Amino acid sequence: MHGVRGPFFIGFSFPFLGTLSVHLYRKERIKGGRALSQFWKAWQRRKETLQSQSLNLHADKSMESVSDLILSEDVGENISLIREELGKCDDLVIRRFQNKDNKDCAIFFLDGMVDRNIISDFIIRYTTTTDVTYEGPATNELEATDSLRQVIRNILSGTAVLLVDGNSQAYLNNTRGWDRRSVEEPQTESVVRGPRDGFCETLCVNSALIRFRLKDPNLRVRHMVVGQRTQTDIYVMYIEGLAHQPIVEEVISRIEKINVDAVLESGYIEQLIQDRRWSPFPQIQNTERPDKVVANLLEGKVGILVDGTPFGLIAPAVFSQFYQSPEDYYERFYIATLIRFIRVISITIALLLPSLYIAFSSFHPEMIPSRLVIAMAAGRSTVPFPSLVEALFMELAIEILREASVRLPGPIGPTIGIVGALVVGEAAVSAGLVSPVMVIIVAVTTIGSFASPSYSAAIAIRMLRFPVMILAGMFGLYGIMLFLIVILVHLSSIKSFGVSYMSPLSPLNLLGMRDLFIRAPHHLMKTRPSMFHVHDKVRMREEDKP
């Protein structure tokens, strides 16, 4: 233990000494700015050492803490070794028996993570029954190792480990068989037309869902393990010869650099590898739909599947793809284009409608047609608050309702929504707390924000609604425009893995516009979008129309 920690103390003190001595040595020649930057570098280095120090403390207690020993040939000794490493584990089952050759055997597994039938029928029975001529266990995946660390890791991930006396090799039998959710329809991205299967929590099932849609021998799957404690399995998928190799390597290297103790959901990976961590906009797409992942793999992107979550990731992502649904490509292009325009309008409504109401009613009433302005004024005559407070109050109420209806158990949720929206809204209007127009606006805004196909992108719009309302309350339409420009500057500064977030709008790519606001018919989209630097550009090779 001491040997492990030693270098960190050296690493901790060395940068300070180094920069200090350099600083003293060349003091005369160094300008103020450079001294400052040296201080900055020393500070950064100190921060890094502290980080790696604390991470190594985690590692000490986690998998790397398992001493890297070689198993001995004696079963009893090995049992005590494994027991020592796993400590007081009451769900660890150790079954000792004698095999055909009367050698002592022991089988290790964690209760609940294995399929017990396989262990009894194909491991214990095969190795003990004398009339079976086959040597060894008869499982579909069998490996052998003599490393203690490997054995421990495999026991923890649901493998039955078989030890035989007189042999330092341990047999690793794949007996993983815990209860898993079956493939069901995705909850957050339902479509009218399109496949109904969604990802589940098991990695191998998810990758199979992609494989059976994409029988391309060039589909590459890279396995990685992230998380000091959780040891979460991750698959990085891409199509070789199609995806731009630097993007793939960037994704892999960013995942490799993650040094975190737990990955419980793909959201951890998403937030740790995205380019701009402070941005409200998602720069990696998450999806529950395997067909969406396949479609994006075919556009030269990289898919990331994380064990234990039904949400896969797609990187890089551009702004427009958060407002597109796989359904757009399955339906005929007229309706798909119409639906895309409706989505654009609904997103604009979700972001701007309350603030437009505030701006119009408190700054620019002359813009509203005179009959409407009289009606609005009549409705607002009893309202004791300025329109900004009124709008904020109502938006807050609707956010509370929305959150409550998500948390409430299934059958009650919609009821609460109806009760909240109808009863409370109606009562608030008749009590003179809010104007009837405000109720309409809040309702339309909320409906508009539900029309976005991607939940995480809708979150950004939901959040940004509040600052734009406050700015509209301060400066009217001028404030709204200020805010929009700030957002546009921010959006155009984002890059996701080297791809401009606003492409194909900026940098302008006229061919990319075929699949932006309109969805051109398939026979007009013979090439893939070029913004992801695909290597195989042609998607459709028919020379003449069918």
Place this chain on the structure above:
Amino acid sequence: MSQKQVSRDINTFSLWQQTSLIASTLIGVGVLTLPRTTSAKLYEAGWLAPLIGSFWVFLSVWMIAKLSDRFPGKTFIEYSPIVWGSAKHPRLGRWLSLPWVIGYLLFLYLSTAIVARVFGEVVVTSVLLDTPLEVIIITMFLLAQMLCMHEVDVLARINELLFPLILFPVLVIAIASFQKAEWNNMLPLYRVPGRALFEGIYETVYSFSGYEIMLIFYAYAHENQSKVKAGFYGIGIATFVYTLIVLAGIVVFGYEELQRVSWPTLELVKTTQVPGLILERLESAFLAVWVAAVFTTVANAYYAFVYGLRQLFNKGIQFQRIISAILFIPLFFIALWPQNIVDIFRASSYLGIISLYLNLGIPLLYLLVVFARGMGSKAKERKAGG
């Protein structure tokens, strides 16, 4: 975590980006007063002023492009010492180029202040009556500061995104206002002496200034051949917009009436009714959208200024961020210097004259020196990423 660029090929300015950069910098507050100033001198023929006045602008932008072709991938700040100095005396070149560079940067700095001030006046007098002028100017500066936090490629992209937003309302207003047009207001077509024509063109000078930022940003042109094309497209679009607006102003109001309003384009918006549109009185909406046009003018000029300073002192993005924030403080007081609207118009007209000398003088002088010394080379394009 490494933030390295996956691909560097896209980091130059495309033709469309350069075009929108030029056109959106040109179209700013000038268009709000243009119908009045030109028709004051040319009467019914006011619309000829931007059309003819664009000639020297084309000439100037052509010279700037040619100058940039001589030093591809280098900004005005970077090639100035090369033009004036020699291999033996690099310091001499630096000192000799300093007056031109400083004059250029100072002009950009001052024009930023005036544009922000004019727009502040418009907003305060017509839309936000109770808001102090200072708040409008400060918010404009904050927006420009937002942009100065980023690298050059963001500047190109934001112009590209905002450009349709600028072009669309002004075209809609101009075309919709033709419903109320009294085409007899245009007649007689031409009845002023030749001297008045020059005076009218002189009035457009201020509206046409702004493309001098390309002295810096041509360094990032995607292909070296596209520079002249981008310049001509950009100026051409601005000329078209100006001519259309002046024409609309004259045919709707007549030149006598135009003299009596301080913001004729805004009056045009007020009288225009788009059939079928729910909103009455569009001027608030127009001014709100016009924030984008003013933002691109203010922020592009200021970015060019700050970027020029950054290159002059050979510093990085961190310097740019800090210096841009610091230099907004004096700029704020400069913007508040003119005491009233007459002062502002006088100041903007002075700036117009300075811009005429700068934009024609500097490229001409530089080209002459370059030709005399037989300099210039063809090198690779420059990337905007860092």
